[in-house]
Amino acid sequence: MDCIALNPTSDEYGGFQLNCSGWTYMGHLISQCVSNASQVTKDWAGTNDGQEVSEKDARAMGEALLKALKEGRIKEMRVKDKRYTGGYFSVAFVEGSAIPFLQYDFEETEGSPYAAKVTPIFPVPNDLRPLQEGTKKWIESFAMFLLNCGGFAQW
Numbered sequence: 618m619d620c621i622a623l624n625p626t627s628d629e630y631g632g633f634q635l636n637c638s639g640w641t642y643m644g645h646l647i648s649q650c651v652s653n654a655s656q657v658t659k660d661w662a663g664t665n666d667g668q669e670v671s672e673k674d675a676r677a678m679g680e681a682l683l684k685a686l687k688e689g690r691i692k693e694m695r696v697k698d699k700r701y702t703g704g705y706f707s708v709a710f711v712e713g714s715a716i717p718f719l720q721y722d723f724e725e726t727e728g729s730p731y732a733a734k735v736t737p738i739f740p741v742p743n744d745l746r747p748l749q750e751g752t753k754k755w756i757e758s759f760a761m762f763l764l765n766c767g768g769f770a771q772w
Contacts, residue, residue, distance in 0.1 A: 624672065624767025633762040633769075642709060643759055646691065649714035650681035672768040679763030685711050686756055692745035693752065696720075696738055709748070710740040 618640050620633040635643060670678075685691050690712040695705040708718040717737035724734065748756070763769075 619772045620762065620766070620769045621772060622762070622766035622769050623669065626765040626767065630762050630765035633759055633766075635759075638706075643756075645716075645718050646682060646685075646709050646711065646756070647678050649711035649716050650685050651678055667770050667772055669770045670768055672766075675763045675766055675768050679760040682756060682760040682763070686748075686753060686760065689747070691748055691756065692740075693748055694738075694740055694744045694746070707752075708738055709752075710745060 618635050618637065620635065622631050625631050691709055692712065693707045693709055696708055697705050710718070717739045720736045720738055722734045722736070
């Protein structure tokens with residue numbers, strides 16, 4: 618899914634690409650960092666149909682992500698799942714947030730081609746670890762996009 622800047626401060630911030638896994642990861646982080654995340658994300662979370670996020674809301678998301686990152690409050694936890702390369706996937710949690718990560722498993726059922734089974738994943742304090750440098754840089758680059766995009770549309 619692509620985030621297309623509406624009024625970028627420079628060409629560098631014209632867009633940001635996130636695959637489905639990346640969008641889920643960032644959306645979860647934003648829901649933990651931004652106090653009004655449910656309002657901010659209600660139109661675009663989980664969609665890629667051109668929904669727009671205002672400059673004000675994009676800046677609030679970027680500022681909140683950077684603050685949590687700089688304070689070292691974003692941690693990762695590995696979740697065992699044999700369907701993933703290496704047998705696990707990583708979930709980010711912001712210290713002090715009680716919002717679980719929601720794992721969606723889709724399966725075909727009679728009467729519905731795609732039924733979702735939702736499993737909440739809560740942080741386990743002893744399993745939380747610092748972010749890897751590459752992940753920190755990725756989050757920071759998305760936060761900088763949010764601060765400089767002038768609002769965005771998601772495609």
